[in-house]
Amino acid sequence: MSALTKKEVELALADRFGAIFERHERRPLEVFPTGVREIDELLFGLPRGAITELHGPASSGRTSIMLSALANATAHEEICAIVDCDDTFDLASAAHAGIDFRRILWVRCGHSLERAFKAVDLILHAGGFGFIALNLCNVPAQVVHRVISSWWFRFRRAIEDTPTALVVLTPVAAVRSCAALILELKNEGSVWPSTLSLVSENSNGRFTSPDTTARYLSLVPLTADAKEHPAQPHTHFLQAMKIVVNRQRPVELRPGKVKFNPQLPVR
Amino acid sequence: MFACIYSRAVPKSQQKVRNHDAEAPSPLVDLAFTFSPLVEQTSPDTVVLDVSGQDLLFGPVAEDGSSAEVECGRNIATDIIRQSKTLGLTVNVAIAANVDVAIHAARSIKGVTIIPPGDELLKTRDFSIKHIDYSLVAIDENRAAEIQETFALWGIRTFGDLARLPLAGVAERLGQDGVRLQKLAQAKSDRHLHLVRPPIGFAQSLELEHAISEVEPLAFILSRLLNQLCANLNEYALATNELKLTLKLHDKTEHERAINLPVPMRNPKTLLRLLLFDIEREPPQAPIIAVAITAEPIKPRSSQTGLFIPLAPEPERLEITLARMAKLVGVQNVGSPELLDTHRPDSFRMQRFTVPSSPKQPHCNPQSTIRNPQCVMGFRIFRPPWRAEVWTREGKPTRIDAPSGDTRLRVRGQIVCASGPWRGSGDWWRRDVWARAEWDVAVVDPKSEEGEVLCRIYRDVTTEEWFVAGVYD
Numbered sequence: 001m002s003a004l005t006k007k008e009v010e011l012a013l014a015d016r017f018g019a020i021f022e023r024h025e026r027r028p029l030e031v032f033p034t035g036v037r038e039i040d041e042l043l044f045g046l047p048r049g050a051i052t053e054l055h056g057p058a059s060s061g062r063t064s065i066m067l068s069a070l071a072n073a074t075a076h077e078e079i080c081a082i083v084d085c086d087d088t089f090d091l092a093s094a095a096h097a098g099i100d101f102r103r104i105l106w107v108r109c110g111h112s113l114e115r116a117f118k119a120v121d122l123i124l125h126a127g128g129f130g131f132i133a134l135n136l137c138n139v140p141a142q143v144v145h146r147v148i149s150s151w152w153f154r155f156r157r158a159i160e161d162t163p164t165a166l167v168v169l170t171p172v173a174a175v176r177s178c179a180a181l182i183l184e185l186k187n188e189g190s191v192w193p194s195t196l197s198l199v200s201e202n203s204n205g206r207f208t209s210p211d212t213t214a215r216y217l218s219l220v221p222l223t224a225d226a227k228e229h230p231a232q233p234h235t236h237f238l239q240a241m242k243i244v245v246n247r248q249r250p251v252e253l254r255p256g257k258v259k260f261n262p263q264l265p266v267r
Numbered sequence: 268m269f270a271c272i273y274s275r276a277v278p279k280s281q282q283k284v285r286n287h288d289a290e291a292p293s294p295l296v297d298l299a300f301t302f303s304p305l306v307e308q309t310s311p312d313t314v315v316l317d318v319s320g321q322d323l324l325f326g327p328v329a330e331d332g333s334s335a336e337v338e339c340g341r342n343i344a345t346d347i348i349r350q351s352k353t354l355g356l357t358v359n360v361a362i363a364a365n366v367d368v369a370i371h372a373a374r375s376i377k378g379v380t381i382i383p384p385g386d387e388l389l390k391t392r393d394f395s396i397k398h399i400d401y402s403l404v405a406i407d408e409n410r411a412a413e414i415q416e417t418f419a420l421w422g423i424r425t426f427g428d429l430a431r432l433p434l435a436g437v438a439e440r441l442g443q444d445g446v447r448l449q450k451l452a453q454a455k456s457d458r459h460l461h462l463v464r465p466p467i468g469f470a471q472s473l474e475l476e477h478a479i480s481e482v483e484p485l486a487f488i489l490s491r492l493l494n495q496l497c498a499n500l501n502e503y504a505l506a507t508n509e510l511k512l513t514l515k516l517h518d519k520t521e522h523e524r525a526i527n528l529p530v531p532m533r534n535p536k537t538l539l540r541l542l543l544f545d546i547e548r549e550p551p552q553a554p555i556i557a558v559a560i561t562a563e564p565i566k567p568r569s570s571q572t573g574l575f576i577p578l579a580p581e582p583e584r585l586e587i588t589l590a591r592m593a594k595l596v597g598v599q600n601v602g603s604p605e606l607l608d609t610h611r612p613d614s615f616r617m618q619r620f621t622v623p624s625s626p627k628q629p630h631c632n633p634q635s636t637i638r639n640p641q642c643v644m645g646f647r648i649f650r651p652p653w654r655a656e657v658w659t660r661e662g663k664p665t666r667i668d669a670p671s672g673d674t675r676l677r678v679r680g681q682i683v684c685a686s687g688p689w690r691g692s693g694d695w696w697r698r699d700v701w702a703r704a705e706w707d708v709a710v711v712d713p714k715s716e717e718g719e720v721l722c723r724i725y726r727d728v729t730t731e732e733w734f735v736a737g738v739y740d
Contacts (some may be wrong), residue, residue: 057717062740063645077577079622090737091606091615097643101604105620108600109493111672115596122595126588128580137647137740140675163578185720197289 003215029180032130032165035072036065038200039183046181049160050166051152053175056185058137062169066133067097069167074100078130079124081105085116086138105129115137117151124158134168141172152178268319268340269460272299272347272371273359274281275377294354296463301350302343307366307460309403313373315366315460317436319342337362337383344379363387368402368454371426374398387652390425399426400736403445404456414441414448419599447646469502469562471496478517478554482546485555489542489714492560493535500564506531507562512542515557522551529621530582531567537583542592548598579622588618611701612736615649643739646723652734655724662688664706667724669735678722678735692728702728704734 004012031045039045040218046052046069054062073080080103082089095101105123109115113136120134136144156178159166168175173182273294293315299306305317318325318340324412325346326339348694351358361372363382368391372380375394382390396418396688401411417440425428429452437445450456471492479485489512490720500506514522524545530622532538542560568582580588602617655669655678664685687706694700711718721739726732 057720058738059719059740061645061740064643065348065645067643067645079579083365087650088737090646090648091604092615093646095606096270097594097645101606102623104603106602106604106617107596109596110600112596118595119592122591126580126584128578128585135473138649138671138676140673142675174673187720262570 022211023076024119030070030163034065035068035073039065043181045168046165046167046172047082050165050180051156051159051175051178052165052183053170053173053179054183054185055170057171058187059078060187062133062137062185063093063184066135066167066169067094069131069135069165070094070104071100072097074098074103076130076183077105078102079105079128079130080133081107081124081129082133082135083109083116084135085109085113085121086111086135088135088138113143113147117147120147120155120166121158122154124155124162124164127164128161131163132164132166136170136174138151139171144170144172144174147174149176150176152176185265268300268317268336268362268364269315269366270340270343270347271309271313271315271361271373272320272351272364272365273361273370273373275357275359293360294356298347298351298354298356302347304462306463308463309370309400312701313370314463315369317460318362319644327378337381339379341379344381348379365454365610366458366460367400367451367456370400370403371398374400382613390429391452391454393426394421394426396425396429399429399448401448401449404444404451406448407442407467410444414444417441445461466562467499469499469505469507469564472557472559472561474557478556482543482550482552485546485558486539488541488558490535490539492558493538493542496560496562497533497538500533500562503564504567505564506533506567507538507563508532508543509563510538511561511563511639512545513559513561514551514555515559516551517556518551518553520553522555524549528586529619530586532564532586533567533727534583538589540587541590544587544594548594582622585620585622609693612691612703613650614688646737647740649735650737652725655733655735657724657726657733664708664724664733667708667710667733667735669723669724669733678710678720678738679713680710680720682708683711683719684709688726690728700729704728707739 008121029047029050031043031047033045034042034043054065056062065219070080070082075098082104084107087110089106091101091107107119107123109119116134120132123129123132153174155166175182175183180265272295272464273596284679293308293311296306296308297314299314299316303316303318303321307315309315321343322335322339325342344360347360359373359377359380361369361376361380361382363369363372363388364384368382368387368560371394372382375398376475395416398534399575401408401414406414418424418429423432431451432449434446434449435501437449441448447456460515473488474494479488496507508528510525510526510528512524514524516522524542526538526541526545528541589601599617601620604615605618607614607616649671653669653671656668657664658666666681668677668679670679685706685708687708688704688707690702690704692700692702703725705723705724707721709719709721712720723736725734725736727734
């Protein structure tokens with residue numbers, strides 16, 4: 001008995017089962033903008049119904065993107081959730097980013113990874129949330145590596161075909177194939193041209209001056225050189241981003257480079 | 268069939284008051300409710316009850332048809348008389364197929380009167396026209412006196428006299444009032460009972476024969492009570508936003524719990540799960556011997572859905588999720604944050620999370636009025652702050668070593684850039700006064716592959732200790 005090829009079997013059954021054997025192209029996922037112009041120009045936004053991973057070392061801009069996306073989502077009256085594994089969500093910077101706290105469910109997990117994953121699972125199954133952020137930034141990389149894959153598969157299964165976007169912030173890549181979009185962020189250094197002058201001004205004891213109540217750490221576009229603005233005391237916080245797109249979960253992508261320049265809050 | 272109970276002992280002054288919706292039910296109404304749930308209080312001395320369908324309770328054994336119905340009515344009437352005597356009431360009882368005929372018969376004939384269907388006119392034709400109840404056909408007292416005078420002039424003395432008059436003539440002279448009165452006299456009136464509602468009580472309780480100490484058997488009891496409670500709420504088209512659970516314990520103490528709901532609900536399954544989550548979070552300290560649940564009734568929520576309304580969690584599911592989450596991480600760790608109006612760093616409080624019902628209004632939230640078109644840099648705050656060892660030169664930090672609780676996380680290295688100090692203090696009038704000098708520093712660890720880490724560190728001025736407040740990210 002000669003072995004039948006897959007093609008022959010499909011042809012034989014085509015009359016009865018129609019076109020179910022045909023390969024269907026998955027349509028691109030719906031996205032919602034992050035509010036970071038540079039990223040939105042490139043990616044259109046973060047995908048809904050899928051997991052997005054933002055990973056990178058400290059000071060690489062993960063939290064900045066998350067805050068911007070949260071602010072954008074709450075501005076569009078979406079209900080959002082932050083599952084904060086290590087209780088590091090800063091409300092002052094979140095308020096400065098423009099987040100509407102009435103639409104934020106904040107879950108503080110008390111440094112417990114297990115609780116954080118269970119909380120995300122509960123929120124995903126409750127349904128109705130537009131944006132969920134799982135913040136694992138302060139979890140050691142070794143611990144994040146040891147997270148069993150079944151959690152990510154479970155989340156991917158729970159979130160697909162829903163309008164919810166799950167964003168996971170980690171120090172190292174952990175979600176792997178379960179993520180539709182992976183943004184690897186890297187801090188390439190900072191340049192503080194006017195720091196010394198500020199320090200000397202402060203060390204003279206003139207703290208009561210209204211000018212010194214604000215921090216001059218606002219950022220300028222990365223393309224601009226500090227020498228072009230010698231009078232402005234500002235910090236360049238250079239951040240690079242590498243984008244990995246999961247081919248099985250297509251996200252539309254425009255070719256180009258990412259320029260990302262978050263602004264430090266003025267207090 | 269309808270039974271009318273007329274109490275001969277009620278004073279005349281009270282008889283004139285029609286009392287369909289009496290708040291405090293009279294003994295007569297209580298007596299009627301022991302025989303039927305369908306009761307009308309026609310006046311303080313008169314109640315009518317629907318006794319149809321009680322053949323199995325009061326009917327004869329081997330009879331059927333109209334005679335069986337009459338026999339059943341007779342048994343009911345006898346039982347009513349017997350029970351009224353135990354209550355100290357002196358009553359007349361009339362059973363008839365027509366409500367108004369039963370009322371007039373009970374008021375006119377002492378003792379028990381049974382009027383078989385079809386014999387109504389035969390029984391009522393000799394009743395005095397003075398005893399006709401004008402209120403039954405919605406005629407006020409002045410008009411009733413006028414009509415009564417007319418009847419006297421016409422020589423109408425009994426129900427039979429009025430019933431025999433030509434309809435056209437009555438309608439021409441007395442109008443629709445006369446027509447309705449004649450129908451009443453002819454026993455042809457047809458109306459429904461104005462039912463007395465039993466007092467509304469949204470409380471259920473159960474005393475247990477054996478004390479229970481586990482959640483599972485308690486769940487069955489709560490389920491039963493909540494089903495009844497929600498059925499009552501449903502009957503009155505109400506819902507509840509507050510549930511009070513009282514558990515009497517074996518050590519003669521009480522364990523009370525109250526659940527406040529952000530939206531009115533009446534789904535027993537949802538309420539049961541919320542109660543169980545609450546009990547599991549704070550279980551009673553002794554076995555339970557009695558359970559009582561009280562619900563605060565309010566109008567159910569009404570919401571208009573639409574295509575363009577943003578996505579939001581379903582309130583019932585959200586409540587269950589929040590209850591589960593509270594069990595998982597603690598009530599104080601789940602909610603919606605709110606910044607406090609103070610300069611003290613990281614001052615906030617957690618509020619109960621609810622889905623905002625009203626559409627968002629611009630500038631309604633003062634905490635989010637600062638809008639930046641440009642993305643702002645995020646900050647991750649350490650709670651509690653990491654204690655740090657900082658080396659300084661001329662007052663400026665040059666090197667830092669700050670281990671966290673986890674040995675794998677630390678901020679350590681050379682400070683390549685620093686901005687500060689930014690001094691702040693407050694609450695000097697309180698015991699927990701705070702004063703700090705903050706620095707923004709860029710730290711480079713030569714042993715680490717990571718680049719610069721931009722941190723916020725501060726020196727506690729009161730203790731002269733250094734801490735890492737958080738990391739810019």
